[in-house]
Amino acid sequence: MRLSARISYNKQVFIDCNKNITPAYAVNLSLLGLKIKDSLPDCLSSEIIVMMELDQDVSLRGRILRNEKSEQVILFKEDPEVISSTVGKYLTSKIYKSGKCPFCSRPIENHEKYCRKCGVLFDYTRPEIVRFIQDFKIGKFFYDVLTEYPDEVKENLQDNTEFVGVSKEIKQVFNLIRKYATNEYPVLITGETGTGKELTARAIHERSSRRDKPFVAVNCAAIPENLLESELFGYEKGAFTGAHKRKIGKIEYANGGTLFLDEIGDMPLNMQVKLLRFLEDLSFTRVGGNEAIYADVRIIAATNIDLEKAVEEGKFREDLYYRLNVLTINLPPLRERRDDILVLAKYFLNKYSREVGKKIKGFSKDAEEALLSYQWPGNVRELINVIRKAIVLTENSVIREKDLDLKRNGLGDVYCxxxxxxxxxxxxxxxxxxxxxxxxxxxxxxxxxxxxxxxxxxxxxxxxxxxxxxxxxxx
Ligand SMILES: Nc1ncnc2c1ncn2[C@@H]1O[C@H](COP(=O)(O)OP(=O)(O)OP(=O)(O)O)[C@@H](O)[C@H]1O
Ligand SMILES: [Mg+2]
Incomplete structure (x- = not known):
């Protein structure tokens, strides 16, 4: 068995056997040959010529491999150079036109050269690939293909070395980041825990005209309610017991830059009123002070709760919600962008194994499979933790499934x-x-x-x- 894509061909071909020409009906076509419906001529010569229509009419040398009632097969006997420029070119264009991997059905994006899920190659226009398939060293084939195109895996690292992803979904996020970076409106980032909300906020800041000014993050859920106001707005000396000297708040620190309000959904209602007031004209007073201070900050807020629902339940102010909800980015959970899983896993493996000075080549097939079928409730942060732990645990040069120590969630998506x-x-x-x-x-x-x-x-x-x-x- 030689695995290359094949296509339902369903066309008439002509077989030239010692100048006797017989028509035959070909049901499918692959790089290696044709499957014929009618019985083939009894040909004494070991060589025949098949005339067929691809993008243009071609004549290819071949031999009859099987001529039985149940199956008639013709094998091509051409050099890889000829096959790649004829059948290879035809199959390749059909694969891209179909838009999905013929082996695992994953959608193909941007003319990628091989399937990121099953490793199969899509581009058969090169003679060396045809030679691989003819040699049928399938293991070697996959290995060579993957080591030949490592750059594809890194394609999205160029812009920002920290932000990794190749899925359609994350590319949309990259697009929004670029667009939003060029203006001043507030941005609301939503997404489950660990999906990269803070990373996204920083990426917007780093691409904006404010990049040389501070990026200041405030976690609204982590600061006790009574301290949040002074944390944000600062206080004057003597504002309350223990206020020995004036303290500048986060908003003032962020002047000229970006204020990242993380977990905004957990901001107490009375603080929401004060924040809204600040957003009206970007002025505020320090706690215990009278002076109106102006701070030029851009607001980026993030939350992992459903703000719309919080508004309905009276936990979040509707006016603040509309104020913040001008430009939005929703970060999809990792399980909804599975194309990113292995790319991220390899990126973190490389990064963290270097950190601890271990040389680890990659993941075993069963480890890759486990990474792909796991549900990742903690998203990218959980993936980082799993990889770091596996790096410490493994005693081999590859990470195996058992090193990952994943909690198996049921039997995986297959069984639903x-x-x-x-x-x-x-x-x-x-x-x-x-x-x-x-x-x-x-x-x-x-x-x-x-x-x-x-x-x-x-x-x-x-x-x-x-x-x-x-x-x-x-x-
Ligand atoms: N696409 C990515 N490429 C590289 N690293 C990523 C990516 N997404 C997330 N990370 C990393 O995963 C970790 C979690 O990301 P981040 O803190 O931005 O998530 P979060 O959505 O703010 O999470 P939480 O809701 O728990 O605060 C960080 O270390 C971040 O650098
Ligand atoms: Mg966060």
């Missing part, structure tokens, strides 16, 4: 039933396909290993791959 259908057959079919794809991803497409994992024979793996059309390009 589509709630809108309880049809047993439909769900069993879906489960079968899901498990097959998972095994494919985990083993990098190694049929023997897949058979072992799935507990079935190799022929059964082949037949299931065929049945579920794994690797078949669909429009």
């Amino acid at each position: 039933v589509k709630t809108d259908s309880l049809n047993l057959k439909e769900n069993v079919e879906r489960l079968e396909k899901d498990l097959l794809q998972k095994a494919f991803i985990r083993t990098g497409g190694n049929i023997s290993k897949m058979a072992k994992l799935l507990g079935i024979s190799r022929p059964k793996v082949y037949s299931l791959i065929k049945k579920h059309k794994i690797g078949e390009i669909t429009d």
